[in-house]
Amino acid sequence: MTFFHRHRWLTPYVLLAPGLAFLFLFFVVPLYYLGYTSLQEGTVQIGYTFTWAWDNYSSAFGDYRGQFLRSLEYAGIATVVALLISYPLTYWIAFRGGRWKNLLLLFIIAPFFVTYLIRTLAWQNILSDDGFVVNVLQFVGLVADDGRVLATSTAVIAGITYNFLPFMALPLYVSLEQIDKSLIEAAKDLYASSTKAFLRVTLPLSMPGVIAGTLLTFIPAAGDFINAELLGTPRQAMIGNVIQSKFLEITDYGQAAALSMILMAVILVLIVVYTRVLGTERMAG
Amino acid sequence: MTAAAEPQPLPRRRVSPLTRGWAFVRRHTITVFGLLALAYLMLPIVIVIVFSFNDPAGRYNYTWEGFTTEHWTNPFGPPFLGDAVQSSIKVAVIATIVSVVLGTLVALALVRYHFRGRGATNLLIFVPLTAPEIVLGASLLTLFLNLGTALGFWTIVIAHIMFCISFVVVTVRARLVGFDRHVEEAAMDLGANEYVTFFRVTLPLIAPGILAGALLAFSLSIDDFVITSFNSGTTETFPLYVWSQAQRGVPAEVNVIGTMIFVVAIMLMLFNVLFQWRRQPKGA
Numbered sequence: 398m399t400f401f402h403r404h405r406w407l408t409p410y411v412l413l414a415p416g417l418a419f420l421f422l423f424f425v426v427p428l429y430y431l432g433y434t435s436l437q438e439g440t441v442q443i444g445y446t447f448t449w450a451w452d453n454y455s456s457a458f459g460d461y462r463g464q465f466l467r468s469l470e471y472a473g474i475a476t477v478v479a480l481l482i483s484y485p486l487t488y489w490i491a492f493r494g495g496r497w498k499n500l501l502l503l504f505i506i507a508p509f510f511v512t513y514l515i516r517t518l519a520w521q522n523i524l525s526d527d528g529f530v531v532n533v534l535q536f537v538g539l540v541a542d543d544g545r546v547l548a549t550s551t552a553v554i555a556g557i558t559y560n561f562l563p564f565m566a567l568p569l570y571v572s573l574e575q576i577d578k579s580l581i582e583a584a585k586d587l588y589a590s591s592t593k594a595f596l597r598v599t600l601p602l603s604m605p606g607v608i609a610g611t612l613l614t615f616i617p618a619a620g621d622f623i624n625a626e627l628l629g630t631p632r633q634a635m636i637g638n639v640i641q642s643k644f645l646e647i648t649d650y651g652q653a654a655a656l657s658m659i660l661m662a663v664i665l666v667l668i669v670v671y672t673r674v675l676g677t678e679r680m681a682g
Numbered sequence: 683m684t685a686a687a688e689p690q691p692l693p694r695r696r697v698s699p700l701t702r703g704w705a706f707v708r709r710h711t712i713t714v715f716g717l718l719a720l721a722y723l724m725l726p727i728v729i730v731i732v733f734s735f736n737d738p739a740g741r742y743n744y745t746w747e748g749f750t751t752e753h754w755t756n757p758f759g760p761p762f763l764g765d766a767v768q769s770s771i772k773v774a775v776i777a778t779i780v781s782v783v784l785g786t787l788v789a790l791a792l793v794r795y796h797f798r799g800r801g802a803t804n805l806l807i808f809v810p811l812t813a814p815e816i817v818l819g820a821s822l823l824t825l826f827l828n829l830g831t832a833l834g835f836w837t838i839v840i841a842h843i844m845f846c847i848s849f850v851v852v853t854v855r856a857r858l859v860g861f862d863r864h865v866e867e868a869a870m871d872l873g874a875n876e877y878v879t880f881f882r883v884t885l886p887l888i889a890p891g892i893l894a895g896a897l898l899a900f901s902l903s904i905d906d907f908v909i910t911s912f913n914s915g916t917t918e919t920f921p922l923y924v925w926s927q928a929q930r931g932v933p934a935e936v937n938v939i940g941t942m943i944f945v946v947a948i949m950l951m952l953f954n955v956l957f958q959w960r961r962q963p964k965g966a
Contacts, residue, residue, distance in 0.1 A: 409795035416784035416847055417806060423844040424810050427821035434824040482719055489716035499955045503948070504720045510947035511727050512905050514924040515940040518932055519726035522733065522744050559726070591708075612812070620814030623907065627928060637816050644820055644912060650827065657820045664814065 435654035445650060453655035461639050461656065465663070468635040471550065471625075472618035475557040476565070479614050480607065482558075483566040488599075491573035498574075505566045513560065517627050520556050521547065524628070548630045556624035561617055565610040572606025573599075608675055616664055636660055727944065734937035741931030757938040766923035767939060769835065773919060774903040777842035782896045784843070785850025786888075792851070793858040810848045818845060819912030826913065833915030841913045842903045849902060850895035857891025894954075901947055 435453055439445035458465075490501045508516055523530055524546045531547075534540040546552050576599060584594040622637030631638075636656060643653035733743055737750040758764035792803065810818065822841050826833060865887065869879045907921035914922055924936055 406797070409791040409797040412787040412791035412795075413803060416788040416851070417803060419784055419843065420806050420810065420847060423822060423825070423840055424818070425806070427818075427825040430824040430828050431817070431821035434828065482722070485712055485715050486719040489712045493713065493716075501720070503951055503955060504723060506951070507727060507944075507948065508723055509905070510901065510944045510951075511730055512921055512924065512940050512943060514907055514921050514928070515730055515936060516726045518924070518928065519729040519733075522729055523725065525744050527745070559722075562723070591705075616812055616814055620816040622816065637814075640816055640820060641911070644823060650824070654820065654824055657817050660814065661817050668812075 437651045441648045453651045457655045464636045476615045478558045479562045479565040487570040552628040553633045556628045557618050561614045564613040568609035569606040572603045576602045743934045753934040753938045757935050760933045766918045766920045770920040777903045778899045780843045781846035781899045785847045788851045789854035815908040819909035823912040834917045837913040841909050846899040853895040854891045
């Protein structure tokens with residue numbers, strides 16, 4: 398007690414120490430081991446040895462370029478679709494919700510309360526071959542009479558969109574909610590049309606939400622393997638599926654770790670580029 | 683300073699019926715869109731609940747065969763399902779308690795003290811939130827593999843505490859920011875020492891934030907599949923059970939348990955919403 402009185406500057410470090418130590422041990426150190434493992438070769442039988450096996454990286458790129466590109470493509474499309482659904486939805490709640498706002502917001506996060514796998518299996522049910530959705534799509538001719546939705550890339554992208562939509566909607570809602578409504582009125586008083594007021598006032602002010610939402614949707618989507626597994630076939634396999642099966646089924650740890658490192662690096666680069674580009678545009682606009 | 687001529691008030695724009703009609707359509711288009719989007723969000727949830735009452739003919743619970751409450755009377759009937767739910771709850775309880783304690787301490791330090799290394803601390807808290815789950819799971823697995831740690835219950839617990847801490851810090855910190863420190867000073871002026879002040883004044887005031895963090899941690903833990911699948915060994919949690927059954931057809935009891943989790947979580951959230959609603963001043 399007296400020791401802490403004399404050394405008050407220590408208090409924050411004492412409070413931080415256990416939590417940060419835990420994160421250091423089980424978040425930072427594992428990343429080091431991921432890199433370490435990615436340069437090992439061997440098998441489960443003979444054991445793994447560290448040999449600077451850069452070959453893991455080159456073969457990972459060579460063998461799985463398709464899955465990498467597919468992951469980025471699916472995640473990109475799902476992010477755009479989630480944005481197109483979430484923006485009007487959260488705009489409606491933020492500007493027209495009135496006293497129902499919190500309740501409506503509850504609807505957006507409700508999917509989180511159904512276990513991820515169970516709600517994905519529900520989509521398996523909804524999109525199943527004799528289901529209502531497929532029958533309607535067949536009737537209007539969007540799907541061939543013997544065509545299916547399940548086991549196609551459409552199903553996988555639909556699943557990803559649904560599962561990560563709340564990550565898009567929540568930050569969007571926060572930024573739309575914070576907009577000072579009198580700014581929009583001011584724009585209209587100055588003879589801006591509703592469209593122009595939206596494009597010049599509301600949209601730029603909601604950009605932090607758009608940036609946060611797209612990142613929070615894209616990142617988990619690019620690493621996802623559940624939707625491709627449950628709603629797709631091996632032809633829709635994403636990089637997550639490869640990493641998962643290499644770690645847990647094939648036990649090819651070296652290459653699996655290399656693939657994880659590449660995924661992380663690709664995502665980091667994309668984030669930096671994306672925030673730079675949008676950030677400077679925002680300055681200029 | 684007087685202007686030579688007062689500026690004439692600008693003529694009011696005439697609003698034609700066409701413009702008004704268009705405005706009406708637009709106003710209601712977004713409402714219709716919003717309701718449709720909400721319906722889309724609710725659709726799988728409705729399916730999960732409805733099919734918990736289905737009486738499937740075979741293993742696949744996909745087509746509606748008939749109404750039954752059979753799965754509700756014995757939800758833990760299928761082999762291994764009960765054990766899986768039990769381990770999920772155990773993991774979630776331990777992970778919640780530990781991550782809430784560790785996370786709250788970090789949040790307190792971040793909000794109330796100025797110290798060197800704040801930037802690094804924020805980074806360490808923030809990065810796990812943005813890393814893809816598969817990388818978190820895989821890297822933790824490589825740690826355990828290289829150290830020769832046996833995978834099982836405790837490696838799952840460690841993994842869950844790890845990804846819950848950051849969420850707790852963010853949640854608790856958000857509630858701490860508006861905290862009025864004068865209340866604490868008043869308590870100290872009235873002769874309370876630091877510990878009494880903390881337990882009698884500070885803790886009750888930040889309790890809602892801690893509770894929110896705990897609820898979030900618990901629901902994240904009980905729902906997690908990706909990170910768990912990398913670090914589980916032979917221990918099976920509820921999501922792992924669902925995954926293992928997914929290829930063979932998931933028993934309807936899974937829908938029952940999914941519905942139970944959903945109802946409990948929604949009730950807690952509704953309670954929270956109603957609580958805020960009542961505290962809100964009228965007209966806000």
